[in-house]
Amino acid sequence: MLVTSQALVLPLIKAANDPTITQLGAAVPDHRFFPIRAIQRAQSNAARNHLADAINCSFPPGLPALRRQITRRMTEFGCAILPNEIVITNGCQEALTLALKAPTNPGDIVAIESPTFYGLLQVLESLGLEVLELPTNPRTGISVDALELALTNWDVKACVVVPNFSNPLGFCMPDENKQQLVDKLASHQIPLIEDDVYGDLGFGGKRPSACKGLAGNRNANHDIYYRGSFSKTLSPGLRVGWIVPPRKQHKKIEYMKYVLNLGTPTTSQMIVADLLSNGSYQRQLRQVCQKYSVAVNRMTQAIVRYFPAETKITRPEGGFVIWLELPVHIDSISLARDALKLGISISPGPIFSASQKYQHYIRISCACVWSAEIEQAIVTLARLIDLPNK
Ligand SMILES: Cc1ncc(COP(=O)(O)O)c(C=O)c1O
Incomplete structure (x- = not known):
């Protein structure tokens, strides 16, 4: 199968350079994680x-x-x-x-x-x-x-x-x-x-x-x-x-x-x-691995708290991204578009597949410094996910 539709990714990557957007999309850590x-x-x-x-x-x-x-x-x-x-x-x-x-x-x-x-x-x-x-x-x-x-x-x-x-x-x-x-x-x-x-x-x-x-x-x-x-x-x-x-x-x-x-x-x-x-470098690794681990846990806890109960979340053993399976009726591309309009970037599942599988999955980057704004972004995403049910 030939790969197509990867052009979808560009707005997501551009969002990573936009300071007004809450960055949960691209796997680009907040600069405060770096030495x-x-x-x-x-x-x-x-x-x-x-x-x-x-x-x-x-x-x-x-x-x-x-x-x-x-x-x-x-x-x-x-x-x-x-x-x-x-x-x-x-x-x-x-x-x-x-x-x-x-x-x-x-x-x-x-x-x-x-x-x-x-x-x-x-x-x-x-x-x-x-x-x-x-x-x-x-x-x-x-x-x-x-x-x-x-x-x-x-x-x-x-x-x-x-x-x-x-x-x-x-x-x-x-x-x-x-x-x-x-x-x-x-x-x-x-x-x-x-x-x-x-x-x-x-x-x-x-x-x-x-x-x-x-x-x-x-x-x-x-x-x-x-x-x-x-x-x-x-x-x-x-x-x-x-x-x-x-x-x-x-x-x-x-x-x-x-x-x-x-x-x-x-x-x-x-x-x-x-x-x-x-x-x-070695010092940085000791610190950053610990910080990514805390960031992943914190994001996971917020998702467990606010997202629908049937959401499934990976438990990564390293790195800083999590992969979520949302309720099956969710179209994650529409969700990502709606979220971007509200100033939040996430990565929709289909961009992780040549055949555009994973329609109701999203990837979240956890390498952000936790704040009320991030928590609010998770609340907003949860509300968007819940909308089709209303
Ligand atoms: C699995 C994987 N490979 C490669 C890259 C690109 O890395 P670099 O910034 O070093 O080009 C990324 C960045 O997100 C990645 O997640």
Whole structure:
């Protein structure tokens, strides 16, 4: 199936930049969750001590100091890689475009989770790729049995997953399931495109493994494209992410990145490298995971209190979004439009699916600083949901 109708998403994303709107829609945390002072210090340091480099272009694969720091972090959670395997990108979104372009051509089929992050659907749409949406369990992730069936019956060229604190379901795939997924794809020689953008944001303390780490060197010929980003931990505006492609695709990815935009802004890369090396990143993680966890709980409590009793809510183990199943008669696209007119943005379910399923679902971002205004927004949403019953 070809992906269409993702244009619906643009008003939602624009709302994220509008200070008059209560932001429950885009997965963009309030700036108060980010380490503003540490970023300021790192920015001044770059301007004061490294200005000549900072205003120069940093061509792919990106700043060596940043790639060394990312290597160190990835090694800590079981991904033994080298700095020269990394290409720095403008966030995870650009890494996704690169990862999809390398193994596919327009018209090819890609297997994805359902529901899935709408940014993935937009990239698939823009590359003219077809999708196969596979059932995804809100606790254990993509169904490996359904994947087996898909690989047997369709000429699938790649499989994209968000195994750690997925968006929108919030689950963390158990290691056993990750291993099954990796083995299944390896046995069919289908590339795995792993999105680990929320991997550092678990509420439980221990950093979950990545499929890339679990795969290790067991299947040296199996292609894994690992992607990460600092958008949910440090700041989305820095636009710093990265990709670790299979070794044989590294040159191709590096060249495609160069052709796309010559390189990721140098100052942003310097800031992130600085925060990783001076311990600020680790400190930020300890604080922000705790804050996201509190924010998710608080939002969940308000929804339980005000929304209709039949509303079902996910219990994410990390990240900051929740996925709600509303009464079946609710049209979440109309609900999102009506809410926006009243100054509240939410994400309607159908934008998380190529076939526009999830008509009575919504996703709420909880990464807002709790206030009377947020509580009032939940009350207003509850009233809108209740209207068709009146
Ligand atoms: C699962 C997932 N992948 C990628 C992205 C995009 O990340 P970035 O801002 O690093 O491009 C997002 C942002 O919402 C996301 O939720």
